[in-house]
Amino acid sequence: MVTVAENIVHTLRANHIDRVYGIPGDSLNGFTDALRRDGTIRWLHVRHEESAAFAAAADAAITGDLAVVAGSCGPGNLHLINGLFDANRSRVPVLAIAAHIPTSEIGTGYFQETHPQELFRECSVYVEYVADPVQMPRVLEIAMRAAIEQRGVAVIVIPGEVALAEVPVDRTSVIERAHPVIVPSPSELEKAAQLLNAATKVTILAGAGVEGAHDEVVALADRLGAPIVHALRGKEFIEYDNPFDVGMTGLLGFASGYRAMESADALLVLGSDFPYPQFYPDDATTIQVDIRGSQLGKRHPLDLGLVGDVKATTEALLPRIAEKSDRSHLDDAVAHYRKTRKKLDELAVPAKGRNPIHPQYLARLVDEYATDDAIFTADVGSPTVWAARYLTMNGRRRLVGSFTHGSMANALMHGIGAQTAQPERQVVALAGDGGLAMMLGELITLTQNRLPVKTIVVNNSSLNFVELEMKAAGFVTYATDLENPNFASVAEALGIFARRVERSEDLPDAVREVLAHDGPALLDVVTERQELSMPPAVTAEQVKGFALYAIRTVMSGRGDELLDLARANWRQLF
Helix, strand or coil: CCEHHHHHHHHHHHCCCCEEEECCCHHHHHHHHHHHHHCCCEEEECCCHHHHHHHHHHHHHHHCCCEEEEECCCHHHHCCHHHHHHHHHCCCCEEEEEEECCHHHCCCCCCCCCCHHHHCHHHCCEEEECCCHHHCCHHHHHHHHHHHHHCCEEEEEEEHHHHCCECCCCCCCCCCCCCCCCCCCHHHHHHHHHHHHHCCCEEEEECHHHCCCHHHHHHHHHHHCCCEEECHHHHHHHCCCCCCEEEECCCCCCHHHHHHHHCCCEEEEECCCCCCHHHCCCCCEEEEEECCHHHCCCCCCCCEEEECCHHHHHHHHHHHCCCCCCCHHHHHHHHHHHHHHHHHHHHCCCCCCCCCECHHHHHHHHHHHCCCCCEEEECCCHHHHHHHHHCCCCCCCEEEECCCCCCCCHHHHHHHHHHHHCCCCCEEEEEEHHHHHHCCCHHHHHHHCCCCCEEEEEECCECHHHHHHHHHHCCCCCCCECCCCCHHHHHHHCCCEEEEECCHHHHHHHHHHHHHCCCCEEEEEEECCCCCCCCCCCCHHHHHHHHHHHHHHHHCCCHHHHHHHHHHHHHHHC
């Protein structure tokens, strides 16, 4: 007799799945016991189901393959939901097995009862409840194919006793991802070419959809005389070996990227879901290329929307583009980028005297000392700002974060999945102090599973990015203080090699030592709390907000905070 749970394991094995993330529970016993008896698939035990889902998301992002996570009934699988939202919004393939209470008790308010098929509907491309063994293995195959082809989360909800029942058909299917080549029609390509050829100042905005199309996009930029601005998720795929790159735009970007888009009379958006409408140019002709037609025009009005993958579409468009002899727009944008880049680099220096460490300096050293094929993960907030501005991509390095969902505490959890997926590579998790504290127990996951993740803590004793948002909106900072332990001491107590640094002169050796350690390691760096991560364009509302913040701060008796702010950022403002 082959049970439903055993058939699930056989199917996973046939599809080269060799690890499952999760925490066991009684409603999962049929599945975990089937894994134990099979012996070919590793159970990657974490300390919180949310971590399991984030780890699976990073695993799928790094490998491009299906990752699997499992949670027990009720609160167990409910904890998965934040990580599954992240995976689905990042468009990575994840299969979630959500165990359920006994079928006979559904609808009675039974112990730990929830309705997972409703809970997971918004964060998945497919979710189905298996009420009878006869539905299997067909539902499993449909779920896997949905996750793989739609690049998202598929959830199977299955009661414990159904998993232990005999499967009517012991069939295993191998789900291969299809690789269609999708190109707009000739008439659409011709219209795009006409619009681009008529423009004098073309700028390209490149997102995650340019993965695998680096050379084609660079060639198109050369033909158009177009600077390339990248969105955060496009950074790792287009920034390197690119003489036309002018940096990022958006809240985390810097002035050159913003200016290259604002001064354009035509904007070509390639594989990007860049969400902030205020950073798109108002008067430029806008053309967007995306593999998903539903994304076209979602963020900004279009003059032309094209459905196609970026590589094939760019190749088809290139012969139709007349080479632009006037490259003044490109030359101006590149020159501005060099000046902007120089100013950013001038901020990444040691602090004077005994002042707290500038986070830019920390990010620069991590970039310099990390391996050429390192995988970086970054917490949402200021660690992502410094990663976006100071980590150098080269075509081999990777950068993973909760860049669309925007969840706190993702860096360590993503690091677990990235290191599990690529055990031979260096994984560096840039964690905020608030984010690390939120999921501190996952440091134990590193030691238990012997995962050599290097955790770099940006320790500014605050919810730093939240404070910046408050200041920009004119609010006195409130409820953002963090009374942190010595994270290095905590890590050492958990069996992790750790260092703590409070002065700039000690930082280079500490970064080198932690990154070179053979095993999990943590570096706790006390950084400047008042460091401003200036947006690329400061609006009148933000100026007003900072003025209100200053007035309200003085009136609340906290004027010393303004002095600290001025001291920390004098070099940026003047």
